[in-house]
Amino acid sequence: MSTLAKRKVCLLGATGVGKTSLVLRFVRSIFSDTYQTTIGTRIETKHIHYDDHEIVLVLWDLSGEDEFQRVRLSYLRGAAGYLLVADGTRRATVETALALHHTAAALLGDVPRVLVLNKADLRALWELDDASERELAARWPVFETSAKTGAGVEEAFRALGHALLPR
Template sequence: MLQKKICLLGASAVGKTSLVRRFVESIYSDGYQTTVGVKIEKKVLNAGGEDVMLLLWDLYGEDDFQKLRLSYLRGAAGFLVVCDGTRKDTLEKALAVHRSAEQEFGKIPAMIAINKSDLASEWEISQQTENSLSQDGWSLMRTSAKTGAGVEEAFQGLARLTLAK
């Protein structure tokens, strides 16, 4: 069976761990727990008629006090670039982390997950920004770890991108 290492990139508290838990275990918890280092989960899915085991590297979020160690990204087949739709600055942080990864490892399939779509009334990322990212070649998915909306589709879409490479 094909295995693909997928790294989740983004700022602290954007919902990376919650997305992984929703995808792998179909659960959500309101409590916030900081990821220390990296946590690895596995899930098999069928992408494009092929079974693929995703090795999901849930990395600690980058913030003002700690930068992501790029060595964690070595061997990645894809990146899920996660931001919080209610905090516009997390999109820039996520894109900056992705740019650093791309400079170090070259072009690797990636998708942006704009998380917390269940909080649409507090949304800070404009449709214009989403359109601009799409025009720049990004695949985008609005997700909600809380409700599960878009979560399966985001991981499926990223798996297909890694297989197409």
């Protein structure tokens, strides 16, 4: 017998880290080089199957703009988990993701989350060294992804989805 669960998941990160591109790659298997700024939030859904379970991830792609911080907090309410997204080519976006984690954790408590280091296709340009990445991985699940090539995207979302399954 299959069980069905529906879970709200928020994507958090600085502007331009690839939150929208990751969602579109995961949900629709598409990538566009055209940059689209998210204003407020964009919502997509995706069904994932795990053995005898099915989960519907309701993905809230939140704006990365600092001036929307108050709105972002209201969008976080009711989230069962979140993806922190950083751009490996911009170290400052990791710091932004960590700050957003503290904000989300204060509001949501200890819910499942993963850290996504996006733009793995540009690994040669990363400002994040291996030691820093290992330090992050000691704190939570870390996935290197590329919305452009699709590498690691499915794995990151599936790992979070698995953590959100009813126990």
